[in-house]
Amino acid sequence: MDFSLHLLTLLSLLPQSTALWCYQSQFSCDDTCRDPSRWAAQFPSCGGLRQSPINIVTSKVRVNSALPPFSFIGHSDRVNVTVQNKGHSAHFALPPSVQLTGGGLTGHYRAAQFHFHWGGDRRPGSEHTIDGERFPMELHIVHIKAPYSSLAEAEHDMAGIALLAFLFEESTDDHPHLDTVIAALGRVQNNGSSTVISSFRLRDVVPPADSLHGYYRYVGSMTTPGCEQAVAWTVFHRKLSISSRQLDAIIRQCRFWTGQPMTDTFRPTQPLDGRIVYCSMSGAAQTPVVHVWLCVFLVVFWSVMNSHMTSTGFMGEELQDV
Template sequence: LSLALCCKVVNLLLCFGPALWCYQGQFSCEETCRDPSHWVGQFPNCGGLRQSPINIVTGKAHVNSALTPLTFLGHNEPINITVDNIGTSAHFSLPQSVRLSGGALPGHYRAANFHFHWGHELSPGSEHTLNGERLPMEMHIVHIKEPYGSLAEAEHDVGGIALLSFLFEESADDHVHLDTVIEALGRVQGNEMVNFRLSDIVPSAAELHSYYRYVGSMTTPGCEQSVAWTVFQKSLPISSRQVPIVSKCRFWTGKPMVDNFRPTQPLDGRVVYKSNLGNPLLSFSPVCYVLLLAILYAFNLLQH
């Protein structure tokens, strides 16, 4: 069989039975897994109208003054975290002492984990794109709305999950503290990092007043549409030396873990908002928060 015909046969087989999902970079005729274009066959939510990631056209984002600075708890505290290879990414588990509120989010949230999406040495791999440009890497910090006890519970609430997105931009100098995380990726199974601080990787709260907000989904199956996304305008540095080292991690297939990102999804009528960049320290009445939430989630409510 030719390669093209072989792949068609594999795709037909996937239509008639369950299969593991994978990223496009993993898919081949030897691996019977569903690449992103076929996720919807097993996970219907992946074909929904509020999917992530998206391309953010910065000039079309609507300024919303209710998007005040977020409140971060536990970012400066030393914590012990475990790192696990889940087959498609490496998850860094976070303790419940790391919390998030403010920024017009509909409640208080506790952290669950952080993880990364990247490309490979010659190609960028962020999930969100800015004005059509894909950046080298993206970090997600996943938070669960209180009082939910797990992601599975939070996924049933339209605002049950708050995801913070940090985009990495290539720089001449290393991100000094990122080396510790990159090294952990190379020995990822059951590895523990002690005395780790999130503030070693992400900027201080004072530098995170500028961000984009939209309603979307998880970027992996089952693509649950229950996420309030915050994509920060400030990028994080990563050097050309550090980019290829990230791929020391391995997929469940044994292949190098590269290109572990989902392609951008249609906006489908959603509005992307941005914080009031001109004067982020202004305070607003609770009415503003209620108005923002009504706008952000009205589209979702219309779907039910």
């Protein structure tokens, strides 16, 4: 039997949940591996109407006064974090002592893990885009609603999973705490490998809650198969910094399960399909500032034009008198 045919036969016997998939189609995957445009064939939820990520059009978001600030629990604790190469991404497991409340969410959510999405070769790699702009990298912190003991249980609740998203912007200076993360990624280069970061504090990467009052909120899905539509998404306005050196280092660390370099680890944006993207009041507070400056400009402009028109009128009267 041809080896490739034999491999396909073996893979067809695997349970559906273990089916292989890719972020991109250029990795010469066999037919059991779905690039994002084909995920729905193997994972039906990936073709649903509440899929993520999305492009957030700021002119169309709706201000929601019922979106208060968050409260972070355990972000200052020093914990041991297990890092594992999952074949499509690297996950940083967090202990259940790291929790989340507030932000318009009902009840407590405990953290499960965080991970990053990036591009490659100077290509941006965030999953969410803002007004069509893709950012260099994106951090996701995955939380599970307190009554549930696993993601599998939480998937049956439309808001069973709370996902915090932070977009990165490139800066001239290094992020002071990302080198620890980069070093850990370098120790899990291959699929299945793992390492431990000792005495890790989430607050070293994520800003304090009192500086994160501005955010977007919408209902969506996980961004990897099976794309479970059980996520309350929060995309913060505040950007995290990363230097070009650190960004280049991150994309060189890991490899996919295919053995290819782990680059462009983002799902393309999905249709909004009638969903509403909300904005917290604190986030909307930036908008009146723009309006104030616009009003000032219009007042000055009108004053100048009015003065010019008046001057022209006087000139016309003077010419008529002559």
